[in-house]
Amino acid sequence: MLIFTNMKWQQALKDYKLYLKIERGLSKNSIDNYSRDVDKLIKYLDENKSSNLPINITSEIIQQFIYETSKTINARSQSRLISGLRSFFDYLIFEDYRASNPLELIESPKIGRKLPDTLSEEEIDQLINAVDLSKPQGERNRAILETLYGCGLRVSELINLKLSDLFFDEGFIKVTGKGDKQRFVPIVDITQKYINIYKNEVRNHLKIQPGFEDILFLNRRGKQLTRAMIFTITKQLAEKIGLKKSISPHTFRHSFATHLLENKADLRSIQLMLGHESITTTEIYVHLDKSHLSRALKEFHPRK
Structure with a gap:
């Protein structure tokens, strides 16, 4: 009976993953994260010899599962787990397998909103100036940092950037983001300059390996760079200038958005450039520096 039950769960999970890929257009990483939440529930039911099927599992069972799990994970991970399971059962409702969501009345733990670290303009300049241009990879690394900061790219978007994505005459690059969604991002002259150098x-003198002819940023062997390599580049430069902040390639993206907002760019424009599906994701940058809000009130309110 338990084997049959487990098979039902695995089939439901398989169908759910297909839904996330086809209907929601999510990336592999996102699909894996959602699946992991359901896998934890399946494992819990298996360990407790439960024969409950996805279509009839109750809120009480979910509450007990969350209670047991909360003993070993923090509030943020617990909130993520609840969100993932809620999405799975919403899918079952969408497919008419269930009439209600067993997590409907289960509240996520209250957690403080974690604000991303950012770099000042001076720190950005210090990091870029610390690149050793006497080495061939120096020009590449400078272009990488300029592109991360100048265009606000995710590291995955950067390493997949192609020569055919560069529309310098028009002042844009084409970026393929999460779920293979494409957007055009403006690129300033200085970033274009360092990419062209x-x-x-450098790039024109590499022996480029088959299959990587259109990839912009390559390693010394003529192959695509990895995410880990970009992390290493930023980490080593931070150590070189004695930067006390803990940074990653994503820090340049956060800094890009924060500096735009501080200089009075509107949230909608920042949302489009970052490729955020919802503007609520972009709104986190409002919390980084509220001084621009006071300036906006004084400048635009009729009672100023």
Whole structure:
């Protein structure tokens, strides 16, 4: 009976993953994260010899599962687990397998909103100036940092950037983001300048391996860079200048958005450039520096 039950769960999970990929257009990483939440529930039911099927599992069972799990994970992870399970059961409702969501009345723990670390303009300049241009990879690394900061890219978007994605005459690059969604992001002259230097002086002299002819940023062997390599580049530069902040390639993206907002760019424009599906994701940057809000009130309110 338990084997049959487990098979039902695995089939439901398989169908759910297909739904996330086809209907929601989520990336593999996102699908894996959602699946992991359901896997934890399946494992719990198996360990407790439960024969409950996805279509009839109750709120009480979910509450007990969350209670047991909360003993070993923090509030943020617990909130993420509840959100993932809620999405799974919403899918079952969407497919008419269930009439209600067993997590409907289960509240996520209250957690403080974690604000991303950012770099000042001076720190950005210090990091870029610390690149050793006497080495061939120096020009590449400078172009990488300029692109991360100048265009606000995710590291996955950067390493997948293609020569055919560069529309310098029009002042844009084409970026493929989460769920293979594409957007056009403006690129400033200085970023174009350093990409062109890298292309002409370094990339054109590499022996490029088959399949990587259109990839912009390559390693010394003519292959695509990895995410880990970009993390290593930023970490080593931070150590070189004695930066006390803990940074990653994503820090440049956060800094891009924060500096735009501080200089009075509107949230909708920042949302489009970052490729956020919802503007509520972009709104986190409002919490980083509220001084621009006071300026906006004084400048635009009729009672100023």
